Amino acid sequence: MNLPGTFDALHIGTAGLPHEGDERINYAEGLAQLEKAGLSALELEFVQQVHLDLDSAARVSQLAAEKGVHLSAHAQYYVNLASLERPKVHASVSRIVKAAKVLQAAGGHSVVFHAAFYQGRPADEVYTLVAKAFEELESALAKAKVAVWVRPELTGKPTQFGDPDELIRLSREFETVLPCIDFSHLHARTDGAYNTVAEWEELLDAIEGGIPKEKQVMRRMHMHLSGIEYGPKGERRHLPLAESDIEYSALMRLLKKRGVCGTLICEAPRETLIDDTRLLKEAYSSA
Ligand SMILES: [Zn+2]
Known part of the structure; x- marks a missing residue:
């Protein structure tokens, strides 16, 4: 399978276009805005x-290439690959395949999703169910001739499947899987x-050491970063960087020091999306 290649730099960008949420999303305008802000993901x-x-994905592909913007896609929230109801697992797989197909038409590299919920079950039991669904997902993608990286996301609540160990293990066991590190x-x-x-x-270190070398994960990293509000139950909501305690400058310096290449997406609230993404970019550039 011919999966998307490695990166020689870290490309920083936004989750959605700055004005997304409007009824009509104008990619020409949005991508030009990203380019103007010095962003490339x-x-x-x-x-x-x-x-x-x-068809519209093919047009977005052309526009993104012109502006030097690298695309990923976040599949639907309504996914649970460990659901006790088999039809819901199949529907979840179909949703991811649909997003991946359109992403490929748009020339993108990775489809991201929240894989599952524990629903009170032991983590290893849920892992087995998720792995079974990943087999179904990989074969559905191969059948549809879709070759993009499959990225289960590091999730924000302890009730959600998707801690670093689980993502590393999936990346080891499945050819097309790499993590989305949030x-x-x-x-x-x-x-x-x-x-x-x-x-x-x-x-x-755990990611680098735990994923087969031939996948070159440090030249294919896909990451999320933004301000966040949390408590004992984990994630509450995303916050502007200025209102959160995340030490983003130190993290951006570390990514630069280690030469991590790939894409980093800022998921700040709409109002500060462009400004926060530029803060990340500046912290990285000045490191
Ligand atoms: Zn997500």
């Missing part, structure tokens, strides 16, 4: 629905931990 927000058809979610799901260089170093 965009995550298509298919979280409620896949709002592009294959630093804010990790900070939230651990109620305030993972906010220091030492902890991030340990995480990056």
Whole structure:
């Protein structure tokens, strides 16, 4: 399978276009806005629905290439690959495949999603169910001739499947899988931990050491970062960087120091989306 290639730089960008949420999303305008802000990544927000058809995705592909913007997609929130009801698992797989198809038509590299919920079950039992669904997902993608990276996301609540160990294990066991590392979610799901260089170093070492070398994960990283509000139950909501305690400058310096390449997406609230993404970019550039 010919999966998308490696990156030689870290591309920073937004989750959705700055004005997304409007009835009509104007990609020409939005991508030009990103380019003007010095940004070079965009995550298509298919979280409620896949709002592009294959033809419009092909036009977005051309526009993004012209502006030097690298695309990923976030599949629908309504996914649970460990549901006790089999039809819901199949529907979840179909939703991810649909997002991946349109993403591929848009020339994108990775489809991101929240894989599952524990629903009170032991983590290893849920892992087995998720792995079974990943087999179904990989074969459905192969059958549809879709070759993009499949990225289960590091999730923000301890009730959600998707801690670093689970994502590393899936990346080891499935050819097309690599993690989406959401630093804010990790900070939230651990109620305030993972906010220091030492902890991030340990995480990056675990990822690098735990995923087969041929996948070149440090040249294919896909990450999320934004301000976040959290409590004992984990993530509450995303916040502007200025209102949150996340040590983003230190993290951006570390990513630069370690030469991590790929894409980093800012999921700040709409009002501060462009400004916060530029803050991340500036912290990285000035490091
Ligand atoms: Zn997400």
